[in-house]
Amino acid sequence: MSSTSSQRTPLKLISAAETEKRLKLLYQISSQTSTELRTQLEMALKLTTELIGMDIGIISEVKDENYTVQYFYPPDSGLHVGQEFILGSTYCSITLKSDDVVAINHMSESEHNRHPCYEAFSLESYIGIPILIDGELYGTINFSSPKPKEGGFIPSDYILVRLLGEWVGATVKRDRIQTELRQKNELYELISSNSADMICIHDVEGVYEFVSPSSKSILGYTPEELLGKNHYHLIHEEDIEFLRENTHKDLRDAKTVSSVEYRIRNKKGDYIWFESSVTPVKGKDGEVQQLQSVSRDITDRKKVDLLFKSAQEMANVGGWEFEVDTNRLYWTDELYRIYELPIGSEINLEEVIEFFPGSSKDKIISVINRAVERGDSYDITLPFITANGTRKWVRAIGTAHTQDGKTKSMSGTFQDVTIQIDSEKKIVSQNERLKAITATRDKLYSIIAHDLKGAFQGILGMAELLKMELKDIIPVESDTEFKLSLLHMSAQNAYELLENLLDWVRMQDSDIEVNKESIDLEEVLVKSISLMQSAASRKGIEIKQEIYPILMDGDSKMLATVFRNLISNAIKYTDKGGEIKISAKQLTDKVEIVVQDEGVGMNEEIIQSLFDKNNRPQRKGTMSEKGTGLGLILCSELIELHDGSISVESKEGEGSTFTVLLPIH
Template sequence: MEGDNYTYQQLIEECQSLRQEIELCRNSSSTIEESTSSLNALINNQEASIWSIDSQYNYVIFNNHFKDAYLQAFGLKIKKGLNSLDVLDHELKEFWKEKYDQALNGQQIDFEFTNKADNKDFIFNVSLNPVISNGIVIGVAALSVDVTQQKCAANILAEKNANMLSIMDNTLESIWAINTSYEILFTNSVFKNEFYHSFGVMLEKGVNLLESLPDALRPIWKKRYDRALSNERFSFVDAIDVGDKIFYVEVSMNPMLHDEKVIGASFFANDITERKAAEDALIENEHRLKELNSTKDKFFSIIAHDLKSPFNSIVGLSDLLVVEAEKGNDISEIARIVQKSSHQAMDLISNLLEWSRTQSGKIDFNPEYFEVCHLLNQEIKAHNTYARQKNININNLIANHTLAHADKYMISCVFRNLLSNAIKFSHQGGEVNISSSKNDKYISFSIIDNGIGIDDDDINKLFVIDQNHSTPGTKNEQGTGLGLILCKEFIEMHKGRIWVNTKNKKGSEFCFSLPIISL
């Protein structure tokens, strides 16, 4: 009976144990169902296609997105146990079998797959991962994402970048960019070639641009780069001296920002040598135009006043001369005045004609060797009458056989004007000394008088036409100042220089120099 009771007790215990196992299985099934429901909800909410196959290529799991794509591609409703390779044509079957086999051999693979639908190409990024249980690969899990739009956008962006790079590479400007460590991010061909020709360094991406510069230029460009890298946008013009020519380059420096943070700087350099030359020419033309306007005003001033005045005197005195002669009166004094006025008018006309020729560019420049002393004696002889009227001695202190290489006619004009001025501003009984000196490069001449001198404030006005500066002589001789201007232009045509040393009330020394040309 005890044996029967024991057997019965065991039966009860077995039943209780079985009931517990059944309850545990129920709980496990519920947990599995909940997990499966959660998994299905998770994969069905994805915009990507998700599926898995077993080792025989049969579908095990798939989400709604894959189910819809499968129906659209093959016209079939997918179901568990369906062989994934059976519906494919031979080429696709070989392709997918190779990929699945790689995953079934334990490899994780990613690849791009293109599928045509409705005459359009759709591009997918596919990832295959082996499913492993107890160390054994039992299947493959797959994820496929449609990247067609991203690919199109990337292709468009790449095309735009290629076009932009092509434009920057084919422009005449130098273009380059650096990061915050001065390393090159981009250079176009123009900048790369110019840099190589200037410094012998071939630039590549990642090269430190600052260290590629010569030592002398490094601190200069570091300051510029640092300004751009500190978020300052600016431009400047650089003058590059290559020995036989100066090039002007305008450089624009621009910081590059990302999320309001400077990540580098870009630079554009444009050769503006021709533009600079045009601007300089424009400024020069403007200055020349002002000079021409001043010249015109001076010309009309001379015509209207200075030239008219001596001729009025000549006409009036000649009329008086006729009247006095008819009366039988002494006319010598009137004749001397007429002579003086005539010479004054003739000197003015000569200077005016010569000056107008220099302004129009019609005067010839014919340098030759000649003896200065002989030329000067001719001018002194021509001024003797004027000098005797004021009892002025003219001393030619230039040595015989002193040679100069110059335009003989122009230098004669210079001596004539300077000698006339020296007599004009000398006192009665004065003296004019003319001498020369030379060094290795120049021969210089000086005309010294002991007359009234020139105020310091007036010296700078002597050789400028628009100053309209003229001072009466010691006998109230009138002039226009045109003679000194003509002297300056003639001497500068010889690459020489003209200047004046003077002390007010104590006389003046006018000097000019001519380059020495070796025989």
């Protein structure tokens, strides 16, 4: 095959420097730190493609007549993992006829210029080699370009691709082996984690003579690691004496130990809790020859017990049990702590009842007596004084346990709820203060709504009156006329802001109701436009209307507020002499209202924050009119109350279009 390759591609004599580059590349590829197969192979493709001046590098898998792309470079080549081709439509069909490197410098001038791959993709240069794993074909590694290979492939390119093919085959094989081993290990670990208890045989001194395989999953030791070791050497030093005194003697006397709990050290050096049952194995002479043990890890159960104990302490909950016939009372440690008594001290029912002061004592006696006599349960919260004189609130819960209709015992819990009671009292107090603050605030809103609105209406009226009286005296576009217009516009803006604020506050307090009725949308829109006409005229803005009578269900006052705000915004952000278009039309069961302006428009960042209460944009208009961003938020909430929607389309410098969709019914 090498002779055939030389006829297709004349080899070029090169310097030792080029060979050294390719050897360094092979070293770089083979010494990658990543252990992830895809990362390794894709890096190899990248480095090789760039060094030999190709555009595309591919590692394929070939099965029968199917060619599948498994790895490729560059990422934007248009290829994807798993992409399939018919083998005969790829240059690799040429490669697989060889057992060595195939290189073609200029496909159109070669004997393969009519190959289906050339006709489909016009790839002019190509170099590749088959990849073999254990003598079996895996696929190919190849590099190609739509440009001819200037000067042709050099001898070290052949060596590079040949060695690279061998490295890929070895790397894929190693990954397969590692994957297979990992799967076997995972299966083994799964079996181990669900294995039975640890079964062992010891001599009479505790030395392991047999250990079941489950020791690996329970203690981390293999059976071989434990054989010959003394069991006692793994036991926690605090538990050894207990075991020697309570179990070892019984075992020597041939007595079975049914259950004993202790701590044992695992291979990691951590102590876990063990529960063991040990049976003596006697010889013919009746003497104990060996000990057979069955052990299990009870660490989780112990943790639950400790957590329960900790939970009792954290929640200040103690448990108790009372035997009616013997008058004996049993407490958990936490109950002693609540009473502030020494743990384990002698207690009786009559004494502990004395800790309840005044009427609380009568109440606790009453519920206990009723529980004993009737078998009732109780749940009561009472004041309480500890042995140290600490005043607390406690919740006492008790349940009677009866037999043959007679209460034999009682049990329950006793919880220190002082913090909860104090918190509840604080909440009640804070609620009262909040009610008073709310009442004061509502009075303030009432004053603002009545007095300030009245004052603004007076200012607006006076400004309008001044303009009318002085229109024949003051020249048009004079400084005085401008100031009067500015005065009127400022007062109008402030008035609109005040109305928006009051409406928005009422909505936040849920103090606003939708009074839907049959309305003529045209009438509401035209009235809203007429109220804003003077503001538009002052800026020389023409408002064009395309509105028709449409009957729908809605709150005319709320919708008027929406339309006024949208029109006001359009005027505010439109230059002098501009144009605003307002239209309304019916769409089956909805109404579409559109307010379109030729104003300054908005960028995407502003559009995204238009209806955000916490990040509303505040922009000045084309005549420096102030904007708070509150109007659109109010519009959105009022439209939402009508089960409608609002959207916006805008480009900076090209104006904005607001579209409102409302249901007809």
